[in-house]
Amino acid sequence: MKHISTLTALLAALTLSGAHAQNPVQVKVQLKWFPQAQFAGFFVAQAKGYYKAEGLDVQFLPTGDQSPIQTVATGTADFGTTWITDLLTARQQGIPVVHIAQLFQKSGYTLVALKSQGLKGPADFKGKRVGVWPSGNEYPAVALLKKYGLTTSLDSTVSNPSVQAVTYPFDPSIVFPDKVDLVSAMTYNEVDQIVGLGYPLDKLQIFHASDYGINLLEDLMFSTERTLSSSNFKGSGLSGKEVAARLVRATIKGWNYAVKNQKEAVSIVLVNCGNTCKGSGSRSSASSHQTWQMAEVAKLYNAGPTLKGMAGYLDPATYKANVTLLKSLGILKSDPTASAVDYSVWEMATGKKAMK
Template sequence: MKKNVLTALTAALVASALGSAGAANVPVKMQLKWFPQAQFAGFFVAQAKGFYKAEGLDVTLLPIGDQSPIQTVATGAADFGTTWITDLLTARQQGLPVVHIAQLFQKSGYTLVALKSSNLTDPKQFSGKRVGVWPSGNEYPAVALLKKYGLTTSLDSTVSNPSVQAVTYPFDPSLVFPDKVDLVSAMTYNEIDQIVGLGYSLDKLKIFNTSDYGVNLLEDLMFTTQKTLDNKNFKNSGMSGEEVAARLVRATIKGWNYAVANQKEAVQTVLINCGNTCKGSGTRASAAGHQTWQMTEVAKLYRAGQTLKGNAGLLDRATYDANVKQLMDLGILKSAPSAGAVNYKVWEMATGKKAK
């Protein structure tokens, strides 16, 4: 009898916590930064495990390819999205009212990769070289690294004789590396494994992690618009936009914590959602193998910084300030972002903790 009373009480408390969204889940469109892959494992796990549903949310995860998620969220085609911090801050500089609400990856996974036979050992040697970069705001970490070492690129139309030739390519390193570029952009969790699959084992590569050279521009954050946060009745749910955002962040963090702790299971969840982009290249063409590599590497980016302090999803203020200063010093940002660029209240609502 006591057990039944406790069960009923627990159910009542859960229903109360979910509020008006408990019965009919609120539709939420979440824009991912790329196609389905383990880079977004926490989102897929949160969906598969019912973590979103438990928060009263019916979340649709939207793939995008090589476009910027900023546009779909800013135009209202999606409610929330993931992107990189430089993309978000430069968008705000251009007048788009996008707002950072949670920081998932606590460390940058961006690298530039060269063949070891090129004898490149320091970014100072990149002058006169061809560097493969990605479009749609994904080139900024490479530009930041080059500018830090006094190098200009062909991406800057104001420079008549750039020291580095930037070669924009659509994310597949096999299209340019190593014949058309001397260095190529590669994420630790994706393109490095693809390059290995092309026949260039790790011992044949020289990998320049931008974070090792003081360019630790944060990636994979969650964001929305100020309009969504200010909405007092999100999609007639009876909840404010901030409340919906907090529930989304809370469930997503739960999904990421589970994915990192259960990586094999997380990979299987990702594979259910995968298409051809889940495969690696050449000898690493197995989707399962490539996604296993990817899950291992993204777990390192998630399990760092504030996550190790028990504050998963929190944007570290010192790291953020350092990112802003670097982007301003390099001229990528013309002025410091307003305080509204980051909303810590959503994270505090999601976790019950105080952002420090």
């Protein structure tokens, strides 16, 4: 009887596997930016067949200056990647988005200035022009400036702001260094672009937001309450949470592989991206810029819970600190509801228990 039941289970598993191969579940994922090594784990998971093994057919939707929140909230995409501040401010506005996995465990946000300006810290930013990004990407800069008692022109209620915010569309060459004194730059992208513009690292003063207590978490995976509560995701017979767990599981596997095999990961990324893979000026080679980027995002992924074997886990203490910071700065008016984060998806994906 034992052999019969074992055989039955095996046949059932094979049938299910075959069904996945024939009818994979269509899943759309909205990336926060154009294809690049920032999303290496996703592209590796796809190239290595990790999504396929989970019965998923994943399509990545690139974006420009549009917030992924909008795409996922309207149902154009099923899942997305964004930053914690974007997600929590969207919740505050009544948009039912839900955090399901935390990929980057450390902030890569910086403000960059020329050393020749002699700026030593945020207190010296008074009277300066600061380049910021639109669509919710300005929050880390706003948080850093507010922490040091600086007001910005982004606040319409302030008549004489101490810092002039200059919104620009993500390319530092448009504003730096002629139109701004400091410019927003991610360690893995714009910092290298600025170097490529002819400003070597030894000529730059890089202010890491995390060094000043502004460690607002970035690339995370999210969905909506509607998707996660679905009992039959797109007629697949799987619940929304099961699909989410499969997506997270394969993505974490992809990230783990990408971090350990960075050269191969870069080669996979290059297949997925076009001109946006290139840096600026002397860093115009797509390969060199993506190699830089892969090395830097690996540092953001390989931190905190990841080092404890809990990749994708949102550390409750870090989350609480992020919420407390955003509340103290007036960006959040109150604590998010418990439903803003769904640890059950991560638990299903990893087989581990969240410590809430």
